[in-house]
Amino acid sequence: MGFFDYFQIASLLLFLFVLVAKALYLRSTANINPIVIGRGKRGLRFLFELYAFAGLAVWVTELVLYSLHTGFRIFPAPLHTVLIGSTIAKLAGVITVTCGLVVFILAFVSFGDSWRVGFDVKTPGKLVTTGIFAFTRNPIYVFVSLWFIGIFLINGTLIFLIFAVLAIAHLHYQIRQEEKFCAELYGQAYEDYCARTGRYFTL
Numbered sequence: 001m002g003f004f005d006y007f008q009i010a011s012l013l014l015f016l017f018v019l020v021a022k023a024l025y026l027r028s029t030a031n032i033n034p035i036v037i038g039r040g041k042r043g044l045r046f047l048f049e050l051y052a053f054a055g056l057a058v059w060v061t062e063l064v065l066y067s068l069h070t071g072f073r074i075f076p077a078p079l080h081t082v083l084i085g086s087t088i089a090k091l092a093g094v095i096t097v098t099c100g101l102v103v104f105i106l107a108f109v110s111f112g113d114s115w116r117v118g119f120d121v122k123t124p125g126k127l128v129t130t131g132i133f134a135f136t137r138n139p140i141y142v143f144v145s146l147w148f149i150g151i152f153l154i155n156g157t158l159i160f161l162i163f164a165v166l167a168i169a170h171l172h173y174q175i176r177q178e179e180k181f182c183a184e185l186y187g188q189a190y191e192d193y194c195a196r197t198g199r200y201f202t203l
Contacts, residue, residue, distance in 0.1 A: 004090050004154050005067040011097050011147065012063060015104070022108055052170055059148075059163050066155050075159050084156040093153030100146030106132040107139035127186045129193050135202050137193070138178075141171045142200055175199060 062074060073080055110131030132139045148167045152160040179199075182190045196202075 001067065001069065004094070005069070007094055007097070008063055008067045008151065008154060011101060012060065014101060015147075018105060018108055022111075052174075055163070055166065055170075059167075062159065062163075063151060066157075079157070079159040079162070081158045082156050083158055083161060084153070089153045089156060093150040093155075095150075096146050096153060097150030100143040100150065103132060103136075103139050103146070104143035107143065110139075127182070127189055127193065129197070134197060137197050137199055138175050141175055145171060 058074060065072060065074070110128055110133050112126075112128065136142055145164075145168050148160075148164040152164045179194070186193075
């Protein structure tokens with residue numbers, strides 16, 4: 001294992017640590033269960049969320065398999081064709097993932113008690129518009145997009161490019177659904193926030 005392999009594993013461990021720590025903190029201090037995926041969902045919407053998390057699990061598995069240089073692969077050999085393999089691309093991937101992780105951590109700091117995974121109709125948090133949220137309405141999704149793009153640049157294979165494209169498409173769909181939910185929940189305050197802050201970046 002080399003630097004890029006350790007970096008990929010470290011990015012995954014940092015993500016999991018922050019996620020679990022925040023969830024446990026909200027459960028212990030505010031008695032809030034922030035993981036509300038699938039709650040009240042039926043039919044295609046539930047299956048869509050299930051597909052997304054199954055896809056994330058497979059992506060994480062591939063990331064670990066690549067980092068450990070095991071001979072086992074989930075997908076057939078053609079999907080592991082190397083598209084880019086230069087050191088410059090790998091370094092660009094490290095920078096991209098690092099920038100994403102900074103956004104991710106800043107988002108969790110700004111979220112306070114309002115962080116949820118899924119639509120929490122029963123105990124929604126307050127609308128957060130400060131900190132990193134003053135520059136992007138969806139910092140977590142920006143992080144995930146940067147993470148997937150960065151991992152593709154580090155590994156350079158077709159399968160990670162496919163994962164990146166599918167992830168970004170799914171995240172855009174999810175954002176549009178959350179925008180409808182937030183508009184109904186927060187009303188004019190959310191409309192004003194959307195008017196001054198970009199969906200992805202505020203230029």
